Amino acid sequence: MLALRDVSVRLIDPETGVAVNALDRVFMEVEKGEAVVLVGESGAGKTTLLSVAAGLIRVTAGSVFVGGRELTWGDRGQDRWLRAKVGVAFQFPERSFFATTVREEVGLTASLLGWEPERVTAAVERALSAVGLSFNLLDRSPFTLSGGEKRRVALAAALAHEPELLLLDEPEVGMDLRGQKHVRELIQRLKNEGKALLVATHDVDAAMGWADRCVVLKKGRVADTLALTDPWPEGAGARLAPYSWDYTLLRRIYREAHARGWTLPDPHRARDRFLAALTARAKNPAAPGEAEDFPKPMEGPQ
Numbered sequence: 630m631l632a633l634r635d636v637s638v639r640l641i642d643p644e645t646g647v648a649v650n651a652l653d654r655v656f657m658e659v660e661k662g663e664a665v666v667l668v669g670e671s672g673a674g675k676t677t678l679l680s681v682a683a684g685l686i687r688v689t690a691g692s693v694f695v696g697g698r699e700l701t702w703g704d705r706g707q708d709r710w711l712r713a714k715v716g717v718a719f720q721f722p723e724r725s726f727f728a729t730t731v732r733e734e735v736g737l738t739a740s741l742l743g744w745e746p747e748r749v750t751a752a753v754e755r756a757l758s759a760v761g762l763s764f765n766l767l768d769r770s771p772f773t774l775s776g777g778e779k780r781r782v783a784l785a786a787a788l789a790h791e792p793e794l795l796l797l798d799e800p801e802v803g804m805d806l807r808g809q810k811h812v813r814e815l816i817q818r819l820k821n822e823g824k825a826l827l828v829a830t831h832d833v834d835a836a837m838g839w840a841d842r843c844v845v846l847k848k849g850r851v852a853d854t855l856a857l858t859d860p861w862p863e864g865a866g867a868r869l870a871p872y873s874w875d876y877t878l879l880r881r882i883y884r885e886a887h888a889r890g891w892t893l894p895d896p897h898r899a900r901d902r903f904l905a906a907l908t909a910r911a912k913n914p915a916a917p918g919e920a921e922d923f924p925k926p927m928e929g930p931q
């Protein structure tokens with residue numbers, strides 16, 4: 630669905646004139662029905678990569694393919710086609726807001742694509758429900774909403790026209806815990822519907838439940854790519870540790886529990902089950918564990 634072939638993007642800071650290789654010879658792909666999480670420190674190039682995939686930044690070298698079609702710059706026919714194919718939720722939603730009401734903002738792309746008004750209305754309502762936003766907000770200005778509400782509006786706007794490829798830039802930022810859970814479930818659902826998802830985040834722990842693959846960017850380069858299979862590939866935990874807040878803590882608890890002979894699910898593949906099993910164990914230490922989850926020696930705690 631999305632393929633980057635040897636993509637480089639050189640950006641020049643307009644004030645200082647300093648050039649940065651925001652992306653440096655990047656190869657990557659996202660298939661239909663696949664969710665890929667993009668991690669990396671600030672400035673690693675995540676937003677740049679998403680913007681390239683959305684056809685918003687021109688590449689300095691290399692090729693970008695969406696749905697098998699190579700993107701070319703300045704082709705208006707292609708821009709329209711791409712708009713239908715791709716949904717983008719930006720890192721700073723208010724920078725992309727355009728309309729005077731939530732209704733208009735969420736339905737903007739569908740309207741631009743020439744959908745009938747009734748179809749746009751239905752799409753807007755469906756998208757609002759999907760992100761858990763009340764219809765009471767429909768006539769509010771998107772600019773006056775709370776941070777978390779703005780995020781949800783941006784997400785709804787990305788989804789409403791039912792694109793096949795979704796590009797989400799730190800979608801969970803600024804949301805309360807319930808909102809974050811909602812986003813995780815939404816991503817899972819979109820993936821099950823066969824969409825291709827590329828999601829930049831600093832919360833790799835939260836991505837564990839839905840991500841099939843993780844791409845690590847470092848200074849514009851793909852520094853690592855991991856398939857997040859169950860169980861994890863050898864050494865994956867340690868490779869992701871710099872991007873994981875609770876990796877170390879959960880791993881330590883897991884190791885302690887393991888040393889006591891407690892059989893618990895892997896905390897990263899199944900965090901909720903891990904915590905539930907741990908609580909049950911703490912209440913009743915003599916209960917039998919989840920035998921099928923007992924790690925084999927090679928996959929054991931590190």
Ligand SMILES: Nc1ncnc2c1ncn2[C@@H]1O[C@H](COP(=O)(O)OP(=O)(O)OP(=O)(O)O)[C@@H](O)[C@H]1O
Nearest residue numbers: 640641642649651670671672673674675676677678
């Ligand atoms: N418009 C621009 N002009 C010049 N340089 C830019 C521009 N936008 C981004 N950069 C530079 O490109 C590099 C990559 O930035 P990018 O925004 O893609 O990082 P990021 O991984 O999304 O970071 P964050 O986690 O902070 O969002 C950085 O060095 C940044 O300073």
Ligand SMILES: [Mg+2]
Nearest residue numbers: 675676720798
């Ligand atoms: Mg960014």
